[in-house]
Amino acid sequence: MKEISLETHSRVEMIDITAAVQKATGEKKIESGICLVYTPHTTAAITINENADPDVPRDILAVLDRAVPLSANYRHAEGNSAAHVKSSLVGASKLVIIENGRLVLGTWQSIFFCEFDGPRSRKVLISIIAS
Numbered sequence: 001m002k003e004i005s006l007e008t009h010s011r012v013e014m015i016d017i018t019a020a021v022q023k024a025t026g027e028k029k030i031e032s033g034i035c036l037v038y039t040p041h042t043t044a045a046i047t048i049n050e051n052a053d054p055d056v057p058r059d060i061l062a063v064l065d066r067a068v069p070l071s072a073n074y075r076h077a078e079g080n081s082a083a084h085v086k087s088s089l090v091g092a093s094k095l096v097i098i099e100n101g102r103l104v105l106g107t108w109q110s111i112f113f114c115e116f117d118g119p120r121s122r123k124v125l126i127s128i129i130a131s
């Protein structure tokens with residue numbers, strides 16, 4: 001297992017972690033397999049989407065903010081229920097195929113760490129299984 005540490009700087013934010021995940025994958029020196037990208041936090045998530053146009057992650061965050069408002073008579077006393085709900089909607093992990101030692105991603109795809117309750121210190125765990 002490899003660990004990526006990151007600092008987030010906003011309440012909500014999507015950070016492209018593709019290069020760090022590729023580096024962790026390359027260090028395993030396997031030809032083909034599966035890479036699990038997982039975040040062990042209840043108010044964050046992992047997703048894959050376009051990073052060529054920075055408006056795409058902005059739009060995703062804006063839609064999530066509209067769909068899951070910051071306050072909506074939530075019961076959770078910590079006051080960050082919106083972040084918990086977004087974490088479950090987007091999901092804590094993604095699997096990516098590895099071929100020829102590289103992550104198999106589409107031309108426009110990047111792997112994003114999604115912050116929903118920042119700023120905080122966060123980590124992403126990478127586990128690689130050879131096939």
Ligand code: ZN
Pocket residue numbers: 076078079080081084
């Ligand atoms: Zn909470």
